[in-house]
Amino acid sequence: NAGVTQTPKFQVLKTGQSMTLQCAQDMNHEYMSWYRQDPGMGLRLIHYSVGAGITDQGEVPNGYNVSRSTTEDFPLRLLSAAPSQTSVYFCASSTGTDTQYFGPGTRLTVL
Amino acid sequence: LAKTTQPISMDSYEGQEVNITCSHNNIATNDYITWYQQFPSQGPRFIIQGYKTKVTNEVASLFIPADRKSSTLSLPRVSLSDTAVYYCPVSQGANNLFFGTGTRLTVIP
Numbered sequence: 438n439a440g441v442t443q444t445p446k447f448q449v450l451k452t453g454q455s456m457t458l459q460c461a462q463d464m465n466h467e468y469m470s471w472y473r474q475d476p477g478m479g480l481r482l483i484h485y486s487v488g489a490g491i492t493d494q495g496e497v498p499n500g501y502n503v504s505r506s507t508t509e510d511f512p513l514r515l516l517s518a519a520p521s522q523t524s525v526y527f528c529a530s531s532t533g534t535d536t537q538y539f540g541p542g543t544r545l546t547v548l
Numbered sequence: 549l550a551k552t553t554q555p556i557s558m559d560s561y562e563g564q565e566v567n568i569t570c571s572h573n574n575i576a577t578n579d580y581i582t583w584y585q586q587f588p589s590q591g592p593r594f595i596i597q598g599y600k601t602k603v604t605n606e607v608a609s610l611f612i613p614a615d616r617k618s619s620t621l622s623l624p625r626v627s628l629s630d631t632a633v634y635y636c637p638v639s640q641g642a643n644n645l646f647f648g649t650g651t652r653l654t655v656i657p
Contacts, residue, residue, distance in 0.1 A: 441591075470644055479635065479647035480592070495644060527591045536582060537645065539591025 439463055441540035443528050449546045450518040458513040458543050460528030466538070468531045469511040470495070471503065473524040474542075480527060486511055518547045552636050557652040566623045568651050570636035573617050581612055581619045584635045586650070592635060596621070623653075631655045 444459045462469065467488045472480035472495075482495030486505040500522060502514040511530075515522060525544050529537040553571040560566045575581070580599050584592035596603060598610045598619070609622040623630055633652050637645035 468644075472647075477649075479649045480645075481647070482644050485644045496646075529591070536594050536597060537592075539593070542589070542591055544589075 441528055441530055441538050443526075443540035443543050445543060446541065447544050449548065450515075451548050452518060452520060454518050456515050456518065458515075458526055458528075458545075460511045460513065460540060461509050462511075462528075462530040462538070463509065464530060464532075464538065465508060466530035466532055467508070468533055468537075469505065470529045470531075470537070471501070471511070471513045472527045472529065473497065473522075474527060475524050483513065483526075515545075520547045523547045551646060552638055552648045554634075554636060554648060554651045556649065557654070559654045559656055560626055561656050562627055563625050566626050566630075566653060568621045568623075568634055568653070569618055570621070570651075571618045572636065572638045575616055575638055579639045581610065581616070582637065582645075583608070583610065583619075583621045584637065584647075586633045586635065592647075595634075626653075626655045628655050628657065 441462045470485040471483040474480045481497050483501050484503040486492045489505050489508050492503050523546050525542045527542045528540040531537040580597050582597040583595045585595050586592040596608045596610045600612050603610045611620040633650040635647050635650040637647045
């Protein structure tokens with residue numbers, strides 16, 4: 438049971454490039470979320486999903502897209518990277534009981 | 549929207565008991581109160597959860613007054629490895645959490 442996994446661990450992009458951050462969980466959780474954490478700050482919700490085929494926006498959704506075709510996977514796409522998107526990105530999953538399980542994070546730098 | 553208020557930072561010596569209080573005035577009636585711990589370069593990790601009164605597990609205790617507008621995380625006899633940021637997020641609906649900036653606990657030898 439690997440829990441929540443994220444790839445890549447590190448990524449450097451140039452402004453304007455696109456990429457997809459991968460997130461997968463093997464706990465059969467319905468709920469999945471993406472957060473970003475800027476230096477010295479708490480986590481802010483980007484997008485979330487309450488089940489396969491259902492997604493919704495969080496607090497800071499601009500510049501990001503998500504899809505949820507399976508229960509296990511919840512990729513986050515950056516459409517056109519900007520320096521303001523330099524951050525650490527965390528994926529989380531849960532059963533809906535407020536206890537969320539977080540992945541190890543992806544550290545993204547946009548030059 | 550529900551928000552939380554916590555002290556920004558706290559220092560404690562090894563072996564002492566540490567109490568971190570969180571204010572969550574607008575917590576929803578059905579929501580549980582959950583605390584997370586985050587080490588540098590890692591995702592937050594669940595510590596403890598409760599609804600009211602007192603909950604205790606192998607690492608911490610959680611005290612919740614009757615009005616549920618605040619909660620106190622108690623860490624007994626802290627060690628250097630307890631140095632971390634502690635969060636008391638509240639639900640924004642659909643099981644998604646508002647984290648705030650958390651409390652940075654530094655344990656001093």
